Amino acid sequence: MKSKSRVNLRAFTPEDLQKVKAWNDDEELATFLGLKLPGEEVDYYKRCQRLLGKRNSRILAIEDATGYFIGEVELNQIAWRRKEAELHICIGERKYWGRGLGTEAVLAVLDMAFVDMGLKSIYLRVYRHNLRAIRCYEKCGFKKEAILRNRFRSECGQGYDVFLMKIDAWEHISLTTA
Numbered sequence: 222m223k224s225k226s227r228v229n230l231r232a233f234t235p236e237d238l239q240k241v242k243a244w245n246d247d248e249e250l251a252t253f254l255g256l257k258l259p260g261e262e263v264d265y266y267k268r269c270q271r272l273l274g275k276r277n278s279r280i281l282a283i284e285d286a287t288g289y290f291i292g293e294v295e296l297n298q299i300a301w302r303r304k305e306a307e308l309h310i311c312i313g314e315r316k317y318w319g320r321g322l323g324t325e326a327v328l329a330v331l332d333m334a335f336v337d338m339g340l341k342s343i344y345l346r347v348y349r350h351n352l353r354a355i356r357c358y359e360k361c362g363f364k365k366e367a368i369l370r371n372r373f374r375s376e377c378g379q380g381y382d383v384f385l386m387k388i389d390a391w392e393h394i395s396l397t398t399a
């Protein structure tokens with residue numbers, strides 16, 4: 222029997238943006254998300270704002286069991302004909318990291334993608350140095366498909382490798398019904 226999830230996914234609202242804005246200022250978080258790396262200057266706040274209401278994106282708020290807003294999860298680049306999308310997740314509240322909540326949120330969004338939305342494949346990109354995220358994705362059944370080397374280069378020449386990871390619907394379903 223499946224244990225009760227400790228996270229709840231709900232519709233993301235414009236009020237949530239205030240907190241996202243605060244997370245945006247967290248330097249370490251920003252580097253995991255690729256926001257402050259050379260060549261990829263992204264305003265996370267504006268990005269979330271843009272995603273609201275787009276046909277090829279879904280953005281959801283992650284709450285803990287008490288209803289406290291701890292992060293957000295997105296499906297982007299939804300290709301309805303090819304039935305695939307890219308996943309992004311951010312638990313912005315650091316003290317919630319490493320408690321298994323990210324894994325539960327990813328599993329919940331995979332259920333939504335494969336069962337409710339009828340998608341067949343979900344992929345994501347993650348920095349090679351983001352070991353916590355990689356472990357979380359592997360626990361959810363994602364597999365490394367490719368490595369994109371030296372994706373970004375700072376002025377001092379440091380490059381950052383990115384893993385492309387993917388899971389197909391049948392893999393998720395066999396993992397969660399086993």
Ligand SMILES: CC(C)(COP(=O)(O)OP(=O)(O)OC[C@H]1O[C@@H](n2cnc3c(N)ncnc32)[C@H](O)[C@@H]1OP(=O)(O)O)[C@@H](O)C(=O)NCCC(=O)NCCS
Pocket residue numbers: 250253254292310311312313317318319320321322323324325346347348351352353354356357
């Ligand atoms: C990535 C993220 C969603 C993961 O959620 P989480 O709730 O922290 O992760 P979980 O607790 O479910 O799983 C983390 C796993 O990584 C492991 N881990 C943590 N730090 C690690 C490290 N340095 N090396 C290897 N494994 C590590 C944990 O032990 C756990 O594995 P286990 O259950 O086998 O013990 C969350 O940490 C987050 O949002 N981080 C900041 C933003 C980010 O990195 N987003 C992803 C961008 S691609």
